[in-house]
Amino acid sequence: MANEKALKMLKQEDVKGFNKWVKQRRKKGKKALDLDDQNLAGLMLRGVDLRGAHLNGTNLRNTDLRNANLENARLRQADLRMTNFAKANLRGANLTKAKLTNAEFSGTNLKKAKGN
Secondary structure (H helix, E strand, O other): OOOHHHHHHHHOOOHHHHHHHHHHHHHOOOOOOEOOOOEOOOOEOOOOEOOOOEOOOOEOOOOEOOOOEOOOOEOOOOEOOOOEOOOOEOOOOEOOOOEOOOOEOOOOEOOOOEOO
16 A cells, blocks of 8 residues: 555655655664555656655656666556656666656666566
C-alpha cells in the first residue's frame, strides 16, 4: 500500500520537505517507500531522494528527476517516457520492462542497473 504522506509531498513538489522526512524515516530504520502503481507524471522532483523506493508500474512520464537519487529503486514496468534523469543516480535500479522512450540519461549513473 502506498505511503499517503509521501504521495502528498511528492504531488505538491515539496522535494525539500520530502527529503527531510525520508532522512528521518531512515534514522528510525523504516523500510523503503511503497509507491507502486501511482501517478507522479509531469512533476518537478529535481533532487528527490527515492533510494530503494518501490515504483513498479508508477507513471513518471515527463517528470523532472534531474539530480535525483534512485539508487536501488524498483522501477519495473514504470512509465518513464520523456522523463529527465540527467545527472541522477540510478545505480542498481531495476528498469525491467520500463517504458523509456525519449527519456534523458545524460550524466546519469546507471552502474549495475538492470534493464529491459
